[in-house]
Amino acid sequence: MIDQFNRKIEYVRISVTDRCNLRCRYCMPEHGVFKLAHEDILTFEEILTVVKIFAALGIRKIRLTGGEPLLRRNIVELVRNIKSVDGIEKVAITTNGVLLDKMVDALIEAGLDSINLSLDTLNKKIFNQITRRPMFEAVVSSLHKIIAANCEVKINCVPIVGLNDADIIELVSLARDNDIKVRFIELMPIGCASIYKGIPMSAIRNSIEEVYGHLMPLSKDELQGPAEYFSLRGFVGRIGFIDAIDHKFCSHCNRVRLTSDGFLKLCLNSQIGLDVKSLLRSGVSENILMDEMRRAIYNKPQEHHFENNVDKTKMYQVGG
Ligand code: SAM
Ligand code: SF4
Numbered sequence: 337m338i339d340q341f342n343r344k345i346e347y348v349r350i351s352v353t354d355r356c357n358l359r360c361r362y363c364m365p366e367h368g369v370f371k372l373a374h375e376d377i378l379t380f381e382e383i384l385t386v387v388k389i390f391a392a393l394g395i396r397k398i399r400l401t402g403g404e405p406l407l408r409r410n411i412v413e414l415v416r417n418i419k420s421v422d423g424i425e426k427v428a429i430t431t432n433g434v435l436l437d438k439m440v441d442a443l444i445e446a447g448l449d450s451i452n453l454s455l456d457t458l459n460k461k462i463f464n465q466i467t468r469r470p471m472f473e474a475v476v477s478s479l480h481k482i483i484a485a486n487c488e489v490k491i492n493c494v495p496i497v498g499l500n501d502a503d504i505i506e507l508v509s510l511a512r513d514n515d516i517k518v519r520f521i522e523l524m525p526i527g528c529a530s531i532y533k534g535i536p537m538s539a540i541r542n543s544i545e546e547v548y549g550h551l552m553p554l555s556k557d558e559l560q561g562p563a564e565y566f567s568l569r570g571f572v573g574r575i576g577f578i579d580a581i582d583h584k585f586c587s588h589c590n591r592v593r594l595t596s597d598g599f600l601k602l603c604l605n606s607q608i609g610l611d612v613k614s615l616l617r618s619g620v621s622e623n624i625l626m627d628e629m630r631r632a633i634y635n636k637p638q639e640h641h642f643e644n645n646v647d648k649t650k651m652y653q654v655g656g
Contacts, residue, residue, distance in 0.1 A: 337394045339636045346396045347561070347591040349430075350383060352411065353403040354596050354653050357434050359468040360456075362496060362529040363651045366468055378598045380414050382616050384421070386594060389626045391423035393633065399428040399452075403596065403652050406435040412442045419447030428452065430492070434471045436478035440485050450488035453479060456496075457503035458510075466499055479510075489516040490576070494523050495535035504540055505547050511573025519563055519576035526605075527651060537579040544568075544575065551575060561590070586639035595654055600632055604654060605640035 337345055354372050356364060378386070387398060398418050405411060406429075419427045428450035429443070436453070443451075453475075457463050460472040482489050493500070493507050504520070511518045523534025545551055551566035554574065562585040563576040586603075593601040598613025610632035615625050 339634050341638055345633055348390050348395050349399045349401055350594045351401050351596040352405050352408045355407050356404045356652055358432050362532050372597050376597045384417055387418050387421050391421050397426040401430040404432055406431050412446045415448050416446035433475040433478035437481050440481050444487050451482050452490045452492050454492045456493050457500045458506045459503055483514050491518045492521055494521050495540055497533040497535055508544055512571050514573050516573045517576050522579040537577045602636040603640055606637050
């Protein structure tokens with residue numbers, strides 16, 4: 337559907353849990369993580385009802401995220417059910433990879449089209465330092481598995497001063513022989529991240545070019561989202577950059593979010609949205625729910641204000 341600023345909204349990111357098996361320093365605190373009560377998290381039936389309404393409103397792509405989405409029991413069946421909804425063309429997942437190794441085949445068989453693996457370093461010591469959990473081997477094993485699998489793969493790295501500065505070039509090298517996308521994402525200064533400093537994308541580009549030569553820009557496709565992609569001479573894969581703050585892409589934003597407790601969040605950096613869970617559980621008809629969702633999406637805010645850091649968003653509750 338088209339919103340008040342003439343943007344075509346066709347992509348929803350659904351957080352299926354606020355739980356996580358890592359504690360990345362820039363995302364979650366080590367202790368005292370607030371957890372939603374189980375009954376406050378949308379059931380799969382509720383998620384599916386909402387996905388059907390999204391599809392009727394013109395949504396074509398769903399991404400499952402979290403917390404860590406693979407911690408949610410029966411996630412494979414959720415993928416299968418979402419993929420079978422009329423109008424949904426693409427189902428993707430964003431995961432830290434800890435549990436992915438053993439689930440990849442089943443997820444792809446269920447219809448998963450695309451996997452985003454969050455990986456900030458290929459250095460075990462740095463990995464353990466960033467994530468505060470000794471899960472490096474499990475993630476690397478998942479990395480190998482998905483590279484060999486029949487689905488789209490994107491590796492997402494958030495470069496942070498003093499954490500993974502030295503690991504960028506090695507991550508880029510993954511795209512040399514593998515048909516995958518290695519993407520660098522600007523750190524958003526929210527929650528636990530506010531004490532860190534993201535490395536500017538311009539600096540990342542410069543260090544890549546120093547080692548691998550000129551980054552050659554590629555044209556965009558429709559559901560690609562905000563990333564800008566480049567090729568490098570001799571590389572099979574692609575390198576991508578997402579700098580939400582330095583280069584605001586709000587005027588082209590095509591997405592909304594559904595939090596694990598059922599709030600339709602219209603912009604990552606805004607509390608404006610719709611309490612879908614309360615409506616669902618109050619027993620309103622699907623037509624009324626659809627009208628409310630249509631109205632909410634139509635009113636999606638014009639742009640984010642991360643530069644003022646006005647929102648209390650926690651990434652692990654919204655899913656990035
Ligand atoms: N646990 C899953 C994972 O890590 O892929 C999914 C949820 S996680 C919140 C989604 C993405 O958000 C990860 O790639 C993570 O690196 C990114 N992220 C978390 N905090 C961030 C921040 N402050 N700025 C930019 N990206 C962030
Ligand atoms: Fe968990 Fe993902 Fe946040 Fe890391 S980035 S703590 S894996 S939710």
